[in-house]
Amino acid sequence: MNSEPMRIRMTYAKLGNLRFIGHLDLQRLFERALRRTNLPLRYTQGFSPHMRINLASALPLGFIGEAEQMDFWLDQEVPLDEISNRLSKSLPAELILKHVQEIDNQKPSLQSSLLSSEFEIVLPGDLDPQVLLDQISTLLAQDSLPVQRRKKTVDLKHLILEWQLGSQALKPLLKITMKSTPLENGRPDELLALLGIDPADCVITRTKLIFSEE
Amino acid sequence: MQTINLNQLEKILYHVEKPGRYVGGEHNQILKDWESIRTRVCLVFPDIYDIGQPNLGLAILYDILNQQPDILAERSFAPWHDLEGQLRENKIPLFSLESKRPLAQFDIIGLSLPYESLYTNALNVLDLASIPLLASERGSDHPLIIAGGQACYNPEPMADFIDAFVIGEGEEVILEVIQAFEHLKQAGADHKALLQGLSKIPGVYVPSLYLVHYAQDGTISEFCPSDTQFPAFVTKRIVPELPAHPTHLIAPNIETVHDRLSIEIMRGCTRGCRFCHAGIVNRPVRQRSVAEILQIIEDGLASTGYEEISLLSLSSSDHTQILELTRAVYDKLHDRKVTVSLPSLRIASFSVELMDELRDLRPGGGFTLAPEAASPRMQAIINKPLDNEVFEETVRTVFEHGWLTLKLYYMIGLPGETMEDVQAILDAGKRVLAIGRQLRGNRVKVHLSIGNFIPKPHTPFQWYPLNSTDELQAKLDLLKVGVRRTGLKLSYNIPDNTLLEAWLSRGDRRLGQVIQRAWQLGAKFDAWGENDNMPFWRQAFSEIEIKPDFYAYRERNLDEILPWDHIHTGVTKTFLKRDLEWSKLGKTRKDCREQCYACGILDAFGKERPVSPLVYWGCP
Numbered sequence: 001m002n003s004e005p006m007r008i009r010m011t012y013a014k015l016g017n018l019r020f021i022g023h024l025d026l027q028r029l030f031e032r033a034l035r036r037t038n039l040p041l042r043y044t045q046g047f048s049p050h051m052r053i054n055l056a057s058a059l060p061l062g063f064i065g066e067a068e069q070m071d072f073w074l075d076q077e078v079p080l081d082e083i084s085n086r087l088s089k090s091l092p093a094e095l096i097l098k099h100v101q102e103i104d105n106q107k108p109s110l111q112s113s114l115l116s117s118e119f120e121i122v123l124p125g126d127l128d129p130q131v132l133l134d135q136i137s138t139l140l141a142q143d144s145l146p147v148q149r150r151k152k153t154v155d156l157k158h159l160i161l162e163w164q165l166g167s168q169a170l171k172p173l174l175k176i177t178m179k180s181t182p183l184e185n186g187r188p189d190e191l192l193a194l195l196g197i198d199p200a201d202c203v204i205t206r207t208k209l210i211f212s213e214e
Numbered sequence: 215m216q217t218i219n220l221n222q223l224e225k226i227l228y229h230v231e232k233p234g235r236y237v238g239g240e241h242n243q244i245l246k247d248w249e250s251i252r253t254r255v256c257l258v259f260p261d262i263y264d265i266g267q268p269n270l271g272l273a274i275l276y277d278i279l280n281q282q283p284d285i286l287a288e289r290s291f292a293p294w295h296d297l298e299g300q301l302r303e304n305k306i307p308l309f310s311l312e313s314k315r316p317l318a319q320f321d322i323i324g325l326s327l328p329y330e331s332l333y334t335n336a337l338n339v340l341d342l343a344s345i346p347l348l349a350s351e352r353g354s355d356h357p358l359i360i361a362g363g364q365a366c367y368n369p370e371p372m373a374d375f376i377d378a379f380v381i382g383e384g385e386e387v388i389l390e391v392i393q394a395f396e397h398l399k400q401a402g403a404d405h406k407a408l409l410q411g412l413s414k415i416p417g418v419y420v421p422s423l424y425l426v427h428y429a430q431d432g433t434i435s436e437f438c439p440s441d442t443q444f445p446a447f448v449t450k451r452i453v454p455e456l457p458a459h460p461t462h463l464i465a466p467n468i469e470t471v472h473d474r475l476s477i478e479i480m481r482g483c484t485r486g487c488r489f490c491h492a493g494i495v496n497r498p499v500r501q502r503s504v505a506e507i508l509q510i511i512e513d514g515l516a517s518t519g520y521e522e523i524s525l526l527s528l529s530s531s532d533h534t535q536i537l538e539l540t541r542a543v544y545d546k547l548h549d550r551k552v553t554v555s556l557p558s559l560r561i562a563s564f565s566v567e568l569m570d571e572l573r574d575l576r577p578g579g580g581f582t583l584a585p586e587a588a589s590p591r592m593q594a595i596i597n598k599p600l601d602n603e604v605f606e607e608t609v610r611t612v613f614e615h616g617w618l619t620l621k622l623y624y625m626i627g628l629p630g631e632t633m634e635d636v637q638a639i640l641d642a643g644k645r646v647l648a649i650g651r652q653l654r655g656n657r658v659k660v661h662l663s664i665g666n667f668i669p670k671p672h673t674p675f676q677w678y679p680l681n682s683t684d685e686l687q688a689k690l691d692l693l694k695v696g697v698r699r700t701g702l703k704l705s706y707n708i709p710d711n712t713l714l715e716a717w718l719s720r721g722d723r724r725l726g727q728v729i730q731r732a733w734q735l736g737a738k739f740d741a742w743g744e745n746d747n748m749p750f751w752r753q754a755f756s757e758i759e760i761k762p763d764f765y766a767y768r769e770r771n772l773d774e775i776l777p778w779d780h781i782h783t784g785v786t787k788t789f790l791k792r793d794l795e796w797s798k799l800g801k802t803r804k805d806c807r808e809q810c811y812a813c814g815i816l817d818a819f820g821k822e823r824p825v826s827p828l829v830y831w832g833c834p
Contacts, residue, residue, distance in 0.1 A: 017239030018467070020227055025234060025468045032465050032519030033241065049551060062228050090519070092241045092467065200228035 005042045005052075005073040007103045008083060009110075014065040016094035023058035029092070030055075034072060036090035039083060042073035056110035056209055057117065057180055060187060064205040069110055071103065110211070116161055117180040118208040119188045123172040124201045132172055133165050135195055147190045156194070159186030180209070218309050218316060226300040234468035235263035236297060238289070238311030241465045242517060244276070245312045246286040253392055255279055255287045256310050256320040256357070260327075260335035261741070263291045267464065268472035270526070271363065272326055275388060277460035285392060288312040288320075292335045292739075293342070301342060308342035317343035320357045322395065324388070325376070328363040330718035331741035333372055334733040336361075340375070347730060349377050349422055353405045358395065362388075367450070367495050368671040368778040371718050373421035374726030378412050380419075381781055382450025382495075385457050387417045413444050417451030419781065420444075426723050432764055434722065434775040449782040454822045455829045456481060456500050461513035465520070474522035474555075475514045479507055479539070483528035484806045484832045487586070488597045488797055489628065491670035492528055494790075495783045497815045498823075499532075499807075499832025504539045508546055515552065522577070523547075524555045531560040531568065532805075534830065540571035553577040561585060561600055566611040580619030580661070581612045587628060588638035594800040595630055597793075609646050613653040620646060620660050626689045627667040627681035627712075629797070636689045639664075640696040647701055664693060664706040668716045671778045672785065674793035677770040680716040683709040710748060714740055716766040717751075722777035725765070728754045784818035810834045 014026070021029065031051050034041055043049035056069040074083075080100055088097045107113075123132065139145065140163070145156040162177040178186025189199035227233035238245075248254065257275055259266030266272065272289070279287035288310035293301060301308065307316040317323060323345070325336055337347050340359070346352050349359065361372065362380040369379040380387050391412060398411045413420040423444045429435040439446055459477060466473065482499035483492070502510075511523060525543075530536060543554055554575040559565035561583050569576055585600055587593045593600050612620055624639045643662045650658030666686055669678045681689075686709035697704045718725065731754035737747040755762045770776065772791060779787070789812065796803070803811055810816070816823070816833055823831055 017237035020233035020237045021467045022232075022234070028469065029465075029467055031521070035519035035521065036241070036516065038516065043551060061233065062224075090241070092239055092243075094239050198225075198228075200225040 003075075004105060005075060006077050007071060007073050007105050007107075008080075009069060009071050009101050009103045010087065010097060011067055011069050011099040012065075012091070013096040013098060014059060014068055014094070015096070018092060018094040019062055019064055022061050023055070026059075027053065027055060029095075030070065030072075033087070033090045033092070033095070037083075037086040039078060039086060040075040042075050054109055054111070056114055057185075059206060060189065060204075062199070062204070063119075064203065066205055066207045067098065067209060068206070069209055071110055107213075111182055113212040114180050114182075114209060115212055116177050116210045117186070117206050118175070118177045118210065120205045120207050121174040121176065121188055121192070122168055122203040123174060123197065125171040127172055127197070129165065129167060129172045132195075136163070136165065136174075139191075139194060145191075145194060147194070154190075156186070156190055159184055160191070177210075218306060218314050220314060222304060223306060223309075223314065226297070226304065226306070230296040230300065231294065232264075232468060235291065236293065236311065240467050241519075242462050243312060243464055244280045244287070246280070248286070248313055248315070251286045252284040253286075253322065253396055254320045255285060255322045255324055255392070256290050256317050257287055257324045258290045258317070258326065258336075258339055260292045260325065260332045260339045261739075262294050263466075264468070264470045266291045266326070267466050268470045268474075268476065269326065269328070270476050270478060271328065271384070273460050273463050275324060275384060276464075277462065278385060278388060278457075279392075282389070282392075287324075288315075290317060290339070292339055298338075298342065307344050308339060318345055318357060322392065323357045323359050325359060325361040326363050327361050327365045327372065329741065330365050330371070330715050332365075333718060333729050334737045334740055334747075336372070337375060337730060337733045338738045341733075347375055349375060352377070354408075358408070360391065364492065364495065365719070367491070367781055367783060368719060368721070369419055369421060369781065370723045370777040371721040371725040371729060373723045374730070376421065377409060378418050378420045380451070381417050381448050382783075383453050384451075385453050387415065387451045390415050391418060410444075417448065419448040421723075424780070428724075432761075433771075434777060437775055437777075437780055447780040447782050449818060450495070450784065452498070452784075452819055452822065453500075454819075454824050456502055459502070459506075459510045459514075461510055462517050463514060465518040472524070473520075474524050475511070475518055475520040476524045476526055477507060477510050477514065478502075478527065479525045479530070480527035480533050482832060484532060485529060486597050486793075486803050486806055486811075488595070488674040488793060489586070489625065489667055489670070491673055494672050494785050496528065497784060497813065497832075498819065499830075501527075501533050501535075501830045501832075503828075503830075504535050504542055507539060508542055511543070511546065515550070521551065522553050522555070524557065526557070528558055529560060530556050530558050531562065531565045536568060537571065540568050544572055544575060547575055548573070557582070559583070561605055561608050563604075563608050563611040566608065566615050570615055580621050580659070581617040582621045582623070583608065583612075584623035585642070586623060586625050587635070588624060588642040589635045591800065592628055592631060592635045592638070594802050595797050596625075596628060597797065597802050599802045605642075606645070606649060609649050610653065613650045613658065618650075618654060618657050618659065620650065620658075621663055622646065622660065623663050623665065625665045625667045626693075627686050629667075629675055629678045631681075631689075633689070633692060636692050637696070640693060640700075640702075643697070643702045644700055659703060660701075661703040661705065662693070662697070664690070664704065666707050666709060666712040668712055668719060671720055671776070672781075672783050672790070674790045674797060676720065676776065676790065677772060677774075677794065679769045680712070680766045681709075682767060683713070686712070708743070711743055713748070713762070713766060714751060717762050718765075720777070721765050724758075724760055727758045728760060731757055782818070784813075784815045786814035786817075789813045807832050807834060 052073045054071040164175045361376045427436040480501040482496040647660040735750040737750040
């Protein structure tokens with residue numbers, strides 16, 4: 001029990017109906033799914049032990065996640081392919097296990113090493129790509145893009161690292177990389193709002209999480 | 215046929231609170247191929263997902279139906295106000311969670327009606343599904359609407375809207391209904407012939423085949439089948455032995471009100487509390503063996519991943535192997551990081567010892583006991599006698615065994631209750647607090663939780679009037695003033711909130727119009743205290759020109775034809791009358807496992823009683 005735990009990093013996709021499950025519910029869902037695996041899960045010590053799990057970053061409700069990541073810990077070594085098998089069977093159909101790997105316990109947590117996220121946004125097909133391009137360019141040419149989050153104001157411009165407008169199946173496709181640190185977290189739906197586009201009319205996918213070691 | 219535009223639906227889901235309520239996709243959800251299935255059933259629980267999904271009855275039927283290769287069962291719940299607004303605005307019909315098909319595309323809608331405050335929601339669900347509300351306006355083009363659940367022991371208030379009620383336990387009869395449905399449809403039966411055919415199944419009540427006549431004073435003068443081929447009364451169905459418990463339960467993706475593995479360890483109760491609807495309608499007592507319960511726990515945990523288990527029954531301490539069970543549960547689960555709750559314990563030190571057996575598996579929080587009445591006189595009237603020494607001994611044991619919070623359930627408004635009887639609740643609370651403080655000091659908390667008695671059909675108290683709002687308020691005021699500076703905590707229900715349940719639970723067929731009108735005016739989610747629908751109900755009663763007091767405040771004559779008299783629970787009206795008489799005399803009955811009082815159950819179901827002594831029935 002007190003020996004070095006095995007730290008597992010899983011990469012998964014969250015799609016379909018599961019897009020509508022929020023972050024806290026997802027955490028509970030993972031705890032239950034992990035219990036169903038019957039793996040020797042590591043719990044915190046103390047009066048009310050909790051399962052040790054650690055999600056990289058909250059995915060906003062409605063977004064598809066293609067390569068989300070989570071760490072969990074086991075009390076004993078278990079072969080990775082067995083972990084992978086049991087996990088696949090225990091997850092709901094629209095949470096898809098992509099990959100498991102063992103991670104050194106000394107490495108920093110997912111949250112603290114997360115730098116940025118890549119998103120792909122399929123925009124409504126009735127938007128003119130040229131007009132859209134001009135709109136985004138004009139918007140991002142401004143010195144700052146203040147957006148209101150609860151009680152604080154955030155400069156969205158500062159959070160946008162890269163962007164590129166293309167197309168996919170006759171619809172405009174915006175690829176955008178935004179900061180995703182605990183202190184500075186970019187939300188592409190806020191950019192859409194500034195463009196006067198309802199995020200509900202788009203398909204937003206977080207395609208990649210970028211960590212400091214990569 | 216209208217189909218759901220999924221893109222449009224997804225856009226809408228972006229803008230509603232907790233969209234996870236509407237999408238399904240949970241682990242253990244069953245999604246069958248629509249086209250290759252003969253009969254498609256949508257099970258509807260007309261409250262939000264958070265409340266409906268944990269319902270064990272729903273899980274049982276979902277499991278039974280989906281085990282049949284030719285049947286599929288999907289689920290639907292009442293949408294919360296935000297989604298309802300969006301559905302109506304965008305003209306999207308209510309849909310099932312699994313395949314997102316409109317309810318109107320199913321062959322059968324199985325409506326769960328466990329309590330009366332869901333009636334307006336049930337209408338709302340039908341309306342959102344674009345299904346005509348009135349059974350008389352539906353035909354072969356519409357799904358068959360079947361209802362079941364504990365409220366259906368008085369089906370009359372919902373008679374206008376439901377094609378067929380299943381009275382009693384649905385586990386076996388649901389498949390018979392579907393089988394008959396399939397045969398009749400195959401034989402080319404029209405809607406009328408279908409309903410007539412279904413009425414031949416024992417336990418199935420088709421209200422449209424019956425006629426009601428009323429006397430000048432508003433009481434029923436005659437209730438009879440419209441043709442002699444239909445049964446004059448419908449006896450509930452029971453399962454002689456509790457069937458296999460579902461274990462492949464859906465593990466919800468969002469938090470629900472009972473987010474745990476619920477296991478029914480026993481059905482029915484032998485104690486005979488005279489106010490208790492569940493105690494009468496769920497007879498006889500049947501229980502599961504320790505070995506079976508342990509297996510259900512094992513399989514249920516493995517398939518759901520739950521971290522909490524609740525062992526359910528009406529009176530857990532009365533399970534004949536309860537001590538053995540709690541010990542075995544501890545042995546099995548002590549290193550599995552789960553908690554186990556064992557609600558509905560009798561007032562006896564034994565109950566505390568049972569909880570002790572669970573040791574660290576016990577969830578945190580207080581201990582709960584339900585004396586229901588405090589004065590010996592009231593206790594005799596309701597047939598829940600409680601020796602004061604036993605009570606105090608139990609309370610002492612609770613505090614000595616580590617609990618610091620004790621919650622006590624009492625009822626006010628019981629038949630024959632006086633202010634002295636209400637005062638006795640306060641006195642009991644104070645004594646309990648004194649005992650607690652003496653043993654454990656000032657950290658001890660005692661909480662009095664006060665419910666308002668509502669007379670229920672099929673109980674010995676079914677003839678009694680409800681206490682008036684003024685009476686209930688006076689009793690509450692006495693308690694509210696009485697707890698001041700005592701350290702007792704008091705919680706209670708607003709007297710007006712009990713009215714709706716009082717009207718509907720003993721209502722007749724004429725209330726259908728009132729329910730429909732109240733719903734039209736805006737009544738829904740009636741169980742949610744915060745939205746006050748009372749004005750809608752009052753207006754509906756006044757427009758339909760029916761006096762609500764007739765249902766709530768009238769003492770029924772013992773000879774009166776009661777609206778639910780044609781529904782037989784197995785317990786005879788003769789027994790109920792005798793028990794009422796005993797109540798008036800202050801005579802109590804023992805646990806009926808010790809002595810049979812001939813309630814009628816064995817006459818009605820004796821033939822179904824399993825021969826095997828391994829199958830436990832509570833009757834002597």
